[in-house]
Amino acid sequence: MDISNICVIGEDKRMDYVAEKLYTLGFDVYRETKNINNKSMIVLAPPANEKMTRQILPYLEYGQILYAGAMSNRLIHQCELMQIEYVDYLKIEETTTKNAYLTAKGIIKHALSNNAVLKESCSLVAGYGYCGKAIVEYLLDKNIDANVDVMVRRRDLKSTLYEKGIGYVDLNSTDEYDFFKYSYVFNTIPAPIFDEALIKRFSNNVMFFDIASGDGGIDYSYCQENDIYARQFLGIPGKEYPMEAGTVIAEAIINDINLR
Secondary structure (H helix, E strand, O other), rough: OOOOEEEEOOOOHHHHHHHHEEEEEHOOOOOOOOOOOOOOEEOOOOOHHHHHHHHHHHHHHOOOOEEEEEOOOOHHHHHHOOOEEEEHHHOOOHHHHHHHHHHHHHHHHHHOOOOOOOOOOOOEEEEOHHHHHHHHHHHOOOOOOOOOEEOOOOOOHHHHHHHOOOOOEOOHHHHHHOOOOOEEEOOOOOOOOOOOHHOOOOOOEEEEEEEEOOOOOOOHHHHHHHOOOOOOOOOOHHHHHHHHHHHHHHHHHHHHHHOO
């Protein structure tokens, strides 16, 4: 692979560790756009949104390789138009899995710092994707040993969850469940799941920890009006664990390079 240098672009603490890791492997690594040429491999900090896209577009040329996270549609279109190879490193399964565990570690830390007594508590995890699974594993850890239920739409997960000692709540028919028993709720679903009607079925002492993207999945106005703890925590890996998250990104890039 004919690469003259690697340009790691973006003021994100994770990128410091990405650049450092790539440098230790012998690559010429730069942090400024002025060093980009037609044989550069470009690494963008996540998210590669519209702002980042506008910044990098003038430097894109045919033949380059681009690594980015959460790429904008415009950036993807431009790469395809200019025949630039691109990889969204946040969509690589290993990256997703490792980031999920960093997210779970961080949200549990936030819960504990807010005086949550998770041990032997009743906790509800909404969603059972990468982050949901990781949160459940942390809650079931022997050092926490919480009682955990998972709320999902997929009925086929019921037996799997029961086999692991995890309770099941059917998101399609919540009327039959007792939500008052839950002290803590960890939401991973980016949809308005916890609306006023559902929140009213919880104790006023419940604590909501939301990691869902966008506007999250909780009626924050209702919680604020009724003095119910509810907070959204976004971008935990980058904010809380930049070294670990940067290493995850760097390793994903290195593994992809080695496959070329």
